[in-house]
Amino acid sequence: MSFGLIAFTNRGRALQAKAQAGTQLNFTRIAVGDGQLSGQAIADLTALVHEVKSITLNKFKTMTDGKVVIGGVLSNQDIAAGFYWRELGLFAQDPDLGEILYCYGNAGDLAEYIPSPGGSEIIEKQVDIVTIVGNASSVTATIDQSLVYETIIGAQEKADAARTAANNYTDQKFAVIAEDLASHNHDNRYLGINANAVSASKLQTARTISLTGDVTGSVSFNGESNVSMTTTVADDSHNHSINTITNLQSTLDSKVPKSGTTMTGVLVAQNNTSYTTKQVRNIILSTSNPSGGNNGDIWIKYK
Known part of the structure; x- marks a missing residue:
């Protein structure tokens, strides 16, 4: 969208003249709207044709050619409904008339649609107006400090500086560690990557090894020496067949049964x-x- 020329209103021009004579020029807010100009002269306007939203100022910057930059953030999160952003106005405080419309612009058919809140599109635009203040000796703006944002360029510069500082710090630390390892001048409390612990004579905390089930038993082990475990087999916990006992069948075969049989020997x-x-x-x-x-x-x- 384009607003073309942002023009003085009559009241704005009069206030600008007062500022040249020494009156303090204080900008108060920005306003946006969706009104159409129907033959009205911008110079005669005292308000937007249809104001939709008032924007609190978050930016004031004095330039070197008798101009200032006034800015604020336009968001769609606190509007009642979507609208075509067509009007743009800058307000200032007149010592005699109170708040006045200082300058005004209208995009006409080039208006941009600002969607309603609650949808998928979140709008936040930094709206800056460059306006003439001439040789006024005292120019101010009513700034809400809670809405002051870092510029994209400034934020990127700070991010780049922080990244560079972090990389330098990390590189320095790794260099010290690498030099230390290379010289083997490291704390002997720590092992190298492939080293074995030759001084660990026992576990810091002894562990109990236990058997459960049909065979039970337990023993405490701390690594100082080998240990033996006494175990107990639970009664009737398991069964054996003749085939699982070595030589049992052949031993029984060599015996005379009580019921009698023919002996093969004396x-x-x-x-x-x-x-x-x-x-x-x-x-x-x-x-x-x-x-x-x-x-x-x-x-x-x-x-």
């Missing part, structure tokens, strides 16, 4: 004198008289 009774006790006896069948043998043997002579 059964020899024990040698004792417990004659009244029921036990296995060695029986010798012979045609000779008894001789030799052991206590408890039975000798049967036959012809």
Whole structure:
């Protein structure tokens, strides 16, 4: 959009003349609106045709050619509805008339639409007006310091300076660390990247190693020496089959069952004198008289 010429109103020109004579020139605010000019002369205006929003000043800068820059922020977050931004006016305080419209511009058909708040587009525009103050000796503006913003150029310069300072600081620190490591002049409390801890004789805090389940037990370990753990197997906690016990089946196969079987070898009774006790006896069948043998043997002579 373009406002073309921002022109003095009659009241603005009169106030400017008063300022040349020594009256303080104080700018108070900027206003925007959507009014159309219908033959009115800008010089005769005392207000915007249809003011939509008043903008608090956040910028005042004196230039070297009898001009000043007055600015404020236009935001769509505190307007009632969207509008076509067509009018722009700068207000100042007249000592005799109070606040007056100092200068005015109208974009006509080149108006820009400012959408309503609550939508996806958030508008924040820095609106600056360059106006003539001539040789006025005292020019001021009513500035709301809470709305003073850093310029884009100023903010970028500060960001670049901060980035450079941070990079320099980091480079210096890394250089010191690299030099320290290269000379091996580092604190011996810390290990190198591939070093082993040769002085760690034990753990700072002992740990308890525990077994749970069918086999239980626990032991405290702090790394000073090897440890052994006493364990307990819970009763009836597990079962074994013959096949899982080494040589059990072959051992059983070599025994005579209680129900009886044919022995493949000779059964020899024990040698004792417990004659009244029921036990296995060695029986010798012979045609000779008894001789030799052991206590408890039975000798049967036959012809």
